[in-house]
Each structure stands twice: as structure tokens, then as C-alpha cells.
Amino acid sequence: MSRYIVSETQELPRHGEVKQDTYGCYYCHICGKSFKKVLAHVWQKHNISAISYKKLFGLYTSKGLLCPESRELAQQRNAENKESVIYNNLIKQGIKTRFKKGCKGRTKNQVSAQLKSALRKRNPLLKGDNKP
Numbered sequence: 001m002s003r004y005i006v007s008e009t010q011e012l013p014r015h016g017e018v019k020q021d022t023y024g025c026y027y028c029h030i031c032g033k034s035f036k037k038v039l040a041h042v043w044q045k046h047n048i049s050a051i052s053y054k055k056l057f058g059l060y061t062s063k064g065l066l067c068p069e070s071r072e073l074a075q076q077r078n079a080e081n082k083e084s085v086i087y088n089n090l091i092k093q094g095i096k097t098r099f100k101k102g103c104k105g106r107t108k109n110q111v112s113a114q115l116k117s118a119l120r121k122r123n124p125l126l127k128g129d130n131k132p
């Protein structure tokens with residue numbers, strides 16, 4: 001497996017859909033190539049931030065898009081640096097995004113297409129307003 005491009009697809013992933021190759025690497029919605037770290041590729045090649053890319057293509061904004069190999073490595077590193085990860089990233093930096101009393105939370109129109117699709121699959125009785 002090469003360091004960057006793993007494989008190419010003829011059909012780009014649709015809005016709100018993620019596609020993985022046989023290694024579990026995700027395909028880029030823009031160029032159709034799969035990468036171990038697709039969000040790093042999107043930033044370096046297409047100059048789009050991870051959060052903008054996820055919003056643009058209707059993906060979960062809080063989920064990572066790493067191949068299993070890279071995810072495992074990241075989890076190992078997080079475990080090795082558990083104290084600083086939990087203290088700095090979750091407790092100290094998390095203050096900005098913590099729920100505040102009176103906040104509406106995520107409204108229906110702020111939910112990603114990927115989440116709407118997953119919820120519809122789980123409960124077909126839910127009415128969707130963005131059917132393909």
C-alpha cells in the first residue's frame with residue numbers, strides 16, 4: 001500500500017455518503033482517490049479544512065475519517081499521552097463547546113445528511129426532507 005493514494009474509484013461518493021476501499025481507507029469526494037488520512041489530503045491538495053469538507057459533503061462533523069491502521073496508531077498515541085489529551089483537549093479546550101443552559105442544541109436543519117440517512121435507516125417511519 002502506497003503512503004498516500006491507495007486506490008481510485010470511478011464513482012465519487014454521494015453527498016452524505018462515505019465510501020471505503022478494501023483496506024478501509026476513505027475516498028475523497030472531490031478527486032475519487034482513497035487515502036489513509038483523507039482529511040489531511042483534502043487540506044493539502046484541495047485546501048479545504050476538515051470541518052468545511054465534512055459540512056460541504058454532509059458528513060458527520062465529529063467523526064474521524066482515518067483508515068483502521070492510522071486510527072489504531074492515533075489511539076495508541078492518545079493512550080500514551082492520556083493525561084495531556086484529557087486535560088488539555090477535553091477539560092481545558094472543551095469549555096468553548098460545552099452545553100450551556102438555554103442553548104437549543106442542534107436543530108433539524110443543522111444535522112448532516114449522513115446522520116439523517118442513518119436515522120432514516122434506523123427508523124423508516126421518520127419523514128425525510130432531503131431524499132435523494
Ligand SMILES: [Zn+2]
Nearest residue numbers: 028030031032
Ligand atoms: Zn481529493
